[in-house]
Amino acid sequence: MAVEASKHMSNQRVVVVGAGIVGLSFAFSAAERGAQVTVFERHEAAVGASIRNFGMVWPIGQPAGQLHAIARAARERWGLLASQGACWLSPCGSVHAAHHDDEWAVLQEFAASAPGAGIPCRLLGPEETLQTAPGVKPEGLRGSLHSDSEACVNPRRAMAGLAAWLTTRRGIRIEFGRTVAGFDGGDAVVCGGERCPFDLAVVCGGADIDTIFPGLHASLGLRRCKLQMLKTVAQPGGWRLGPHVASGLTLRHYRSFEGCPSLATLRQRIAATKPELDRLGIHVMASQHDDGGVVLGDSHEYDADVDAFDKPLIDDLILRELREVIAIPDWTIASRWHGVYSKHPSRAWVEVEPIENVKVVTGLGGNGMSLSLGLAEHLMRSWTGAAHATA
Ligand SMILES: Cc1cc2nc3c(=O)[nH]c(=O)nc-3n(C[C@H](O)[C@H](O)[C@H](O)COP(=O)(O)OP(=O)(O)OC[C@H]3O[C@@H](n4cnc5c(N)ncnc54)[C@H](O)[C@@H]3O)c2cc1C
Numbered sequence: 434m435a436v437e438a439s440k441h442m443s444n445q446r447v448v449v450v451g452a453g454i455v456g457l458s459f460a461f462s463a464a465e466r467g468a469q470v471t472v473f474e475r476h477e478a479a480v481g482a483s484i485r486n487f488g489m490v491w492p493i494g495q496p497a498g499q500l501h502a503i504a505r506a507a508r509e510r511w512g513l514l515a516s517q518g519a520c521w522l523s524p525c526g527s528v529h530a531a532h533h534d535d536e537w538a539v540l541q542e543f544a545a546s547a548p549g550a551g552i553p554c555r556l557l558g559p560e561e562t563l564q565t566a567p568g569v570k571p572e573g574l575r576g577s578l579h580s581d582s583e584a585c586v587n588p589r590r591a592m593a594g595l596a597a598w599l600t601t602r603r604g605i606r607i608e609f610g611r612t613v614a615g616f617d618g619g620d621a622v623v624c625g626g627e628r629c630p631f632d633l634a635v636v637c638g639g640a641d642i643d644t645i646f647p648g649l650h651a652s653l654g655l656r657r658c659k660l661q662m663l664k665t666v667a668q669p670g671g672w673r674l675g676p677h678v679a680s681g682l683t684l685r686h687y688r689s690f691e692g693c694p695s696l697a698t699l700r701q702r703i704a705a706t707k708p709e710l711d712r713l714g715i716h717v718m719a720s721q722h723d724d725g726g727v728v729l730g731d732s733h734e735y736d737a738d739v740d741a742f743d744k745p746l747i748d749d750l751i752l753r754e755l756r757e758v759i760a761i762p763d764w765t766i767a768s769r770w771h772g773v774y775s776k777h778p779s780r781a782w783v784e785v786e787p788i789e790n791v792k793v794v795t796g797l798g799g800n801g802m803s804l805s806l807g808l809a810e811h812l813m814r815s816w817t818g819a820a821h822a823t824a
Contacts, residue, residue, distance in 0.1 A: 441466055441467060441817065442463060442466035442467050442468035442633075442817060443466075443467035443468075444467065444468075444469065445463075445467075445468045445469070445632040445633060446468070446469050446471075446629075446630060446631045446632050446633075447459075447460075447463040447468040447469065447470045447471070447631060447632065447633045447634070447635070448470075448471050448472075448473065448613075448621045448629055448631040448633075448634040448635075449463070449470060449471070449472040449473070449634070449635050449637060450472075450473055450613045450621070450634065450635070450636045450637060450638055450645070451472075451473075451474060451481075451636070451637035451638045451639060452472050452474035452478075452479045452592070452596055452607060452609070453479050453481045453482060453483035453592070453637060453639050453801070454483040454592065454595075454801050454802055454805045454806075455483075455637035455639070455794055455795065455797065455801060455805045455808075455809075456472055456474070456635070456637035457472070457592070457595050457596060457599060457805075458507075458805040458806045458808065458809035459635045459637060459794070459809045459812075459813070460472050460599055460603075460605050460607075461510075461599060461603065461605075461806070461809065462809040462810050462813045463633070463635075463813065464599065464603040464604065464605050465603070466813065466817065468633075469604075470603075470604075470605045470606065471605075471606045471607075471608065471629060472596075472599075472605060472606070472607040472608065473608050473611045473612070473613045473621070473623060473629075474607065474608065474609050474610075474611070475610070475611065475612035475613075475624075476609065476610065477609050477610050478592070478593060478596075478609060479592040479593075479596070481639045481640075481641075481772070481773075482639055482640070482772045482773065482774040482801060483588060483592050483639075483801065483802070484588045484589045484592050485588070485660075485662065485770055485771070485772030486588050486662075486772060486799075486801070486802055487585075487588075487662075487677075487718060487720045487728045487730060487731075487802075488585050488586045488587055488588045488591065488720055488722060488728065488802065489527075489583060489585060489677050489718070489720050489802065489803070490507065490508050490511050490522075490583060490584040490585070490586065490802055490803050491504070491527070491583050491677070491687075491800070491802070491803040492504035492505050492507075492508055492552075492580075492582045492583065492803060493527055493529075493552065493554065493578075493580045493582060493583060493687075493689060494687035494688070494689055494800065494803065495687075495688070495689060495781075495800070495803065495804070496688045496689050496691070497547070497550035497551055497552055497689075498550075498551075500688075500781055500804070501551060501552060501689075502551075502807075503804055503807035503808055503811055504800075504803050504804055504807060505582065505807070506806070506807035506810060506811070507803060507804055507805060507806040507807030507808070508582060508583075508584060508803075508807075509807075510806035510807065510810075511584055511586060511806060512524070512584070514595065514598065514806075515586075517598065517602070518594075518598065519591075519594050519595050519597075519598035519599075519602075520586055520587070520590065520591035520594040520595060520598075521586065521587055521590065521591070521594075521723045522584050522585065522586050522591075523584060523585040523586075523723070524581075524584050525583065525584060525585050525675065525676045525677060525720075525721075526579065526580055526581045526582065526583050526676040526677070527579070527580050527582075527583040527676045527677040527678075527679065528557070528562060528565060528566045528569065528577040528578065528579050528580075528675075528676050528677070528678055528679070529577055529578040529679045529680075529681070529683060529684065530562065530566070530569045530570075530574060530577045530678060530679070530680060530681070530758055530759075531574070531575040531576055531577060531578075531681050532570070532572075532573045532574055532575065532680070532681060532757065532758055533573075533575070533681055533699070533702070534575065535681075535695055535698045535699040535702055536575070536681030536684060536699060537575035537576055538693075538695035538698070538699075539681075539684050539690055539693045539695045539696050539699055540556060540576065540577070540578040540684075541556065542693040542694060542695055543578065543689070543690055543693050544556045544578055546692075547689075552580075552689070553580065553581065553582065554578055554579060554580040554582075555578075555579055556576055556577070556578060556579075557576055557577045557578075557579050558576050559571065559574045559575065559576055562574060562576060562577040562579075565577075565579055565675060565676065566579075566674070566675040566676050566678055567672075567673070567674070567675050568674040568675055568678055568719065568721075568727075568759045568760065568761055569678055569758065569759060569760070570756075570757065570758050570759055570760045571760075579676070583676070583677055585677060585720050585721070585722065586802070587722040587723050587724065588802065590723075608623075611623050611624070611625075611627075612624040612644075613636075613645060614645070615645055616634060616645075616788055616791050619631065619790075621634055631790070632790065633790050633792070633816070634790065634791045634792070635792050635793075635794060636791065636792065636793040636794070636795075637794055637795065638793075638795065639774065639775060639795060640657050640773050640774055640775040640795070642775075642793055642795055646787055646793065649785075649787065649793065650775065650795075653777070653783050653785065653796070654777060654778065655775045655776065655777055655783060655795065655796050656735050656736055656775070656776050656777075656778065657735065657736055657739045657773055657774075657775060657776075658714075658733050658734065658735050658739070658773065658774055658775075658776050658798070658799075659732075659733075659734045659735075659738065659739040659740075659771055659772070659773050660730060660731040660732055660733060660734075660771060660772050660773075660774070660799075661730065661731060661732045661743050661744070661747045661748060661751065661769070661770075661771045662728065662729065662730040662731055662769070662770055662771065662772065663728075663729045663730065663748060663751065663752070663766050663768070663769050664726045664727065664728045664729065664766070664767055664768045664769075665726050665727045665729070665761065665763060665764060665765060665766060665767060666725075666726060666763055666765045666766075666767045667724055667725030667726050668721070668725050668726075668727065668761060668762055668763055669762055669763055670762075671725070672725075672761070672762050673721060674719060674720070674721040674727055674759075674761065677718065677719065677720045678718065678719045678758070678759050679716075679717075679718045680716065680717045680718070680754065680755070680757075680758040680759075681699065681758075682703065682710065682715070682716035682717055682754060683716045683717065683718055684696060684699060685699065685700055685703065685716055686716045686799075709750060710750065710754070713732045713733070713734065713744075713746075713747055713750065714732050714733025714734060714735075715731070715732045715733075715747065715750050715751060715754065716731070717729070717730070717731075717751055717754045717755045717758065718730060718731070719755060719759055719761075726767060727761055729751060729752070729755055730751060731751065732747045732750075732751065739773055743769065743771055748766075748769060752764070774797070774798055774799065774801065775795050775796050775797075775798070776796060776797075776798035776799070777796040777798070780796065781797070781798075781800065781804070782794060782795070782796050782797050782804070782808060783795055783796035784812060792812075792816070794808075794812065
């Protein structure tokens with residue numbers, strides 16, 4: 434049966450390629466509609482961008498309107514999954530801390546219009562910021578923007594927990610260590626020769642969709658982006674960061690702040706005083722996981738600059754900038770890594786159907802943890818024409 438014509442997915446066979454957050458989100462939404470879902474993941478566990486991120490579920494980074502609504506739906510679904518034991522989640526919220534006048538001006542401009550546009554947030558003065566976010570550095574603090582909507586998951590554990598939960602609680606078959614080589618006449622062809630028939634296939638291969646569709650990534654205008662990250666040891670005495678902390682540099686990064694007139698002044702100051710941050714795409718943020726370690730990042734290098742080896746300079750710059758805005762008890766670094774994601778210069782995601790009933794969904798950039806669970810619902814509704822699935 435053609436997927437487009439169906440009102441629900443009972444008994445439909447859905448194949449998902451990739452057990453990252455995008456793939457598992459589609460698997461979840463399809464299973465809730467009654468589909469028989471098989472996920473193929475070429476590694477023995479998810480090892481891509483979905484386990485390498487901050488674990489920030491970050492609606493505040495999404496502009497008002499459809500994207501913000503998708504992010505809030507995703508946040509709700511993370512909450513539901515956590516409440517059912519799929520993963521740990523902290524409803525920690527977030528602060529954007531301003532340590533410069535231009536940053537504070539951007540936050541004031543944003544706070545003046547955001548709540549009216551459906552983005553709940555409010556300004557905090559320096560004292561209230563420090564009470565709310567004990568990790569923020571007091572020196573030079575002008576104030577902060579506080580939002581309750583954000584949450585933290587521990588991506589390494591969450592992806593494994595989510596896969597296990599979907600298997601046991603939603604009957605989804607997840608085949609780890611199995612690579613999909615291509616599609617042929619209504620079958621997914623798995624390396625080794627097995628064929629898996631499907632009514633709908635969703636390819637969620639992240640930055641690696643070319644393994645199935647050579648050349649597709651570039652032809653869609655997608656770019657690969659590499660980010661360097663660090664994580665501290667568990668903080669002593671159970672110390673907690675509180676909400677996620679983003680510095681003023683981050684205001685250059687997320688689309689929500691693009692309409693703020695003072696952003697240009699902030700950008701000019703960074704370009705003039707710290708051009709290395711623009712060159713390496715550095716803005717800084719921190720989140721703290723259930724294991725007590727604080728995740729620190731990040732940088733953005735594109736395409737030909739996505740190399741195998743990490744740059745100590747980037748780690749040093751990230752730490753330099755973070756030490757200006759947060760104060761944590763123990764800066765000892767326990768691990769360093771990088772992740773690569775796929776990003777479109779102007780679109781929040783890319784969805785195409787290169788073969789009938791084979792959808793490719795990728796290109797969520799730095800927003801996959803924040804959007805995927807909501808995006809899968811959004812796209813499933815448009816593909817099937819069905820009413821909202823109950824969670
Ligand atoms: C360092 C870093 C920090 C980030 N921080 C955040 C954050 O805090 N909040 C946020 O919202 N987003 C964040 N992101 C973005 C987010 O992590 C990504 O948008 C998201 O993980 C992309 O998910 P994905 O499922 O598309 O890709 P991936 O997680 O890379 O998964 C793709 C999977 O497909 C599998 N695969 C590919 N081809 C095949 C095949 N042929 N057969 C079988 N399997 C295949 C791969 O093995 C892989 O497991 C961050 C990203 C990075 C790199």
